[in-house]
Amino acid sequence: MSNQVPIAEGLFTWPADxxxxxxxxxxxxxxxxxxxxxxxxxxxGEDVAVEELPTRGTLWTYTVQRFMPKTPYNSGExxxxxxxxxxxxxxxxxxxxxxxxxxxxDPEKLRIGMEMDVIFEPFRVxxxxxxxxxxxxxxxx
Amino acid sequence: MDVAIVGIGIHPFGRTPxxxxxxxxxxxxxxxxxxxxxxxxxxxxxxxxxxSAGSADALVNxxxxxxxxxxxxxxxxxxxxSSLISAYNAIKSGxxxxxxxAGFDKHERGAFNADPKALGIGNWYGEVGMMMTTQFFAMKxxxxxxxxxxxxxxxAKVAEKSFINGSKNPNAWRTEPIGVEEIKHSMMVNDxxxxxxxxxxxxGGVALILCRGDKARQFTDSPVYLKAATLKSRxxxxxxxxxxxxxxxxxxxxxxxxxxxxxxxxxxxxEDMDVMQLQDTEVGAEIMHMAENGFCxxxxxxxxxNAGATHIGGSMPVNTDGGCIANGEPIGASGLRQVYENVxxxxxxxxxxxxxxxxxxxxTHVYGAPGISAVTILQK
Ligand SMILES: [Zn+2]
Numbered sequence: 001m002s003n004q005v006p007i008a009e010g011l012f013t014w015p016a017d018x019x020x021x022x023x024x025x026x027x028x029x030x031x032x033x034x035x036x037x038x039x040x041x042x043x044x045g046e047d048v049a050v051e052e053l054p055t056r057g058t059l060w061t062y063t064v065q066r067f068m069p070k071t072p073y074n075s076g077e078x079x080x081x082x083x084x085x086x087x088x089x090x091x092x093x094x095x096x097x098x099x100x101x102x103x104x105x106d107p108e109k110l111r112i113g114m115e116m117d118v119i120f121e122p123f124r125v126x127x128x129x130x131x132x133x134x135x136x137x138x139x140x141x
Numbered sequence: 142m143d144v145a146i147v148g149i150g151i152h153p154f155g156r157t158p159x160x161x162x163x164x165x166x167x168x169x170x171x172x173x174x175x176x177x178x179x180x181x182x183x184x185x186x187x188x189x190x191x192x193s194a195g196s197a198d199a200l201v202n203x204x205x206x207x208x209x210x211x212x213x214x215x216x217x218x219x220x221x222x223s224s225l226i227s228a229y230n231a232i233k234s235g236x237x238x239x240x241x242x243a244g245f246d247k248h249e250r251g252a253f254n255a256d257p258k259a260l261g262i263g264n265w266y267g268e269v270g271m272m273m274t275t276q277f278f279a280m281k282x283x284x285x286x287x288x289x290x291x292x293x294x295x296x297a298k299v300a301e302k303s304f305i306n307g308s309k310n311p312n313a314w315r316t317e318p319i320g321v322e323e324i325k326h327s328m329m330v331n332d333x334x335x336x337x338x339x340x341x342x343x344x345g346g347v348a349l350i351l352c353r354g355d356k357a358r359q360f361t362d363s364p365v366y367l368k369a370a371t372l373k374s375r376x377x378x379x380x381x382x383x384x385x386x387x388x389x390x391x392x393x394x395x396x397x398x399x400x401x402x403x404x405x406x407x408x409x410x411x412e413d414m415d416v417m418q419l420q421d422t423e424v425g426a427e428i429m430h431m432a433e434n435g436f437c438x439x440x441x442x443x444x445x446x447n448a449g450a451t452h453i454g455g456s457m458p459v460n461t462d463g464g465c466i467a468n469g470e471p472i473g474a475s476g477l478r479q480v481y482e483n484v485x486x487x488x489x490x491x492x493x494x495x496x497x498x499x500x501x502x503x504x505t506h507v508y509g510a511p512g513i514s515a516v517t518i519l520q521k
Contacts, residue, residue, distance in 0.1 A: 007268060007269065008263050008265040011263070011265060023386070031377075031388065033386060034385060034386035035263065035385060035386075041377050042377040042388070060284065061280040061281070061287075062280060063280050063283060063331045063332050063333075063334075064331065064332045065270055065273065065276060065331060066328070066329050066330055066331065067330065069267075069272070070251065071267075072268055072272065073267060073268065073269075073272075074267075075268075075269070075270065085270065087271060087276050087280070089280065089387065091389065095389075096386040096387065096389060097386060097388075097389065098385070099385050099386060099387075100269075101269055101270065107332045112283070112284065112287045123268075123269060134269055
C-alpha cells in the first residue's frame with residue numbers, strides 16, 4: 001500500500017473517511033471562500049472560520065485543456081503521455097463556486113448545469129512512491 | 142487641465158530577432174520624439190513597462206542619461222494602460238509639462254506561464270494545470286455563449302475581421318487574411334476556442350509623448366486630447382482570471398467599472414465613439430467586451446457582427462489595426478498600441494484601414510490578470 005499525501009495542506013480534509021474541500025466563511029458577512037483564507041475578500045473582516053464545503057454541486061462553466069501547460073504544471077506526464085483534461089467551476093450550494101479539474105475530458109459529455117461530485121484521487125506519483133492526492137469533479141453517475 | 146498626445150511611435154509587432162525588446166522600445170521612443178519634434182532631453186519624466194524584456198527604465202541607456210525620473214510600471218496585460226494613466230495624472234497635477242510613455246516586450250513562444258505564488262495562490266493551483274489564462278477566457282465565453290446564445294460561427298467571424306484589418310496594417314504581425322472555416326477548424330486549444338481565435342505572445346514597442354493641453358499646438362498641428370483615462374481593479378464577486386473560487390453572487394467586472402468612469406469623465410457616451418480598440422486576448426473577449434464597455438446589450442453581438450458593424454466601414458469599428466489577434470501581445474506595449482492606433486485614426490492617417498467619416502472620438506480598453514481594466518477616451 002503506497003503512502004498517500006494531499007497536494008497541499010489545508011485544501012481538503014485528509015486522511016478522512018469522507019473527505020471534503022475546506023473553505024472559510026466570514027462570521028461578519030457570511031461569505032465563503034476557497035481555499036480557506038485568514039481574512040474575508042468581501043468585507044476585509046478577519047473573523048473567519050474554516051468549514052467543510054458540500055461534496056455535490058452543479059457545473060457553472062467548463063473548458064478542456066488541450067495542450068500540456070508549462071511548469072509549474074506537474075502531473076508526472078510527458079509531452080507524449082499528456083492527456084487533455086477538463087477544467088470547470090462547480091457551484092456548491094450555500095458555499096462558493098470552486099474551480100477544479102474534471103474527470104471527463106470529452107466536451108460532448110459536459111454541459112453547463114450538470115450535477116457533479118467532488119472526489120479525491122491520486123494525481124501523480126512521486127519518485128519515492130508517494131501518491132499525491134488532489135480533488136476532481138466527476139459527473140454524477 | 143487637458144492632457145494631449147503630441148507624438149506617437151511604434152516598432153512593428155511580431156518577431157524581430159535582430160532587435161532586443163529594449164531596442165524595439167527605443168526605436169518607438171525615437172519615432173515618437175521625432176513625431177512631436179522634440180528631443181529626449183526635453184522630456185521631464187517617463188513611465189514605462191515591460192514584462193519579459195528587462196526594466197523599461199533601461200531605455201535611458203539607449204536614449205541618453207538625462208537624469209529624469211523614469212518609473213517602471215508592471216500591471217500585467219494592463220501595463221500600457223497603467224503607464225499611460227500615470228503619465229496622464231503627472232501632467233494633470235500640474236507638476237510636469239511634457240513626458241514620455243513607453244512600453245515594449247519580447248516574449249518566448251507559447252502560452253504565458255504565470256507563477257501562482259506571485260499572485261498569492263498556492264503552488265498546487267499551477268501543479269494541477271489551472272494557472273492558465275487561456276482556460277479562464279474559454280470558460281468565460283463558454284458561459285456567455287450558453288447564457289446569451291452566441292454561436293461558434295460568430296467567434297470565427299471576429300478572428301476573420303482581425304486578420305482582414307491586420308492585412309491593412311503594415312505594423313501588424315499577422316498580415317494574411319484567414320477565412321472563417323479555417324479559423325473554426327484550426328486546432329482546438331481550450332474549447333470552444335481554436336488556435337486562430339487566440340492571440341499569441343509576441344514582440345513590439347510603442348511610445349507616446351504627452352504634454353499639457355494648452356501647450357499642445359507648440360508641438361503638433363493635430364493634437365489629440367485624453368478626455369478620460371481610468372483604471373479599475375476587480376470588486377468582490379466578479380469573475381476573473383486566476384480565481385480558485387468565486388462568489389455565488391456576481392457583480393460587474395472591472396471593465397464595466399472603468400468604462401462607466403471613463404464616459405463620466407469625458408462627458409460622452411458609448412454612442413459618441415467613432416472607433417474603438419477593445420482587449421481581444423481571444424475572440425470571446427472582444428465579443429464580451431463590446432457589451433461590458435457599453436457599446437451594445439449582452440447578446441446583441443451576434444447580430445451586430447453578422448451585419449458587419451464591427452468592420453472598419455461599420456457603425457462601430459472595433460480593433461481597426463487587427464487587435465491582439467493580428468498583432469500578438471507584447472504585454473508592456475499592447476495597451477499603448479491601442480492608443481497609438483486611435484491617434485492614427487483621429488489624425489486620418491489610417492490609410493487602407495482608415496475609419497471613414499472623419500472620426501472625432503476614440504476609445505481604448507485593456508484587461509489584464511488578475512482582474513484589472515484600463516480605459517481611455519481620445520478626442521481631436
Ligand atoms: Zn466578510
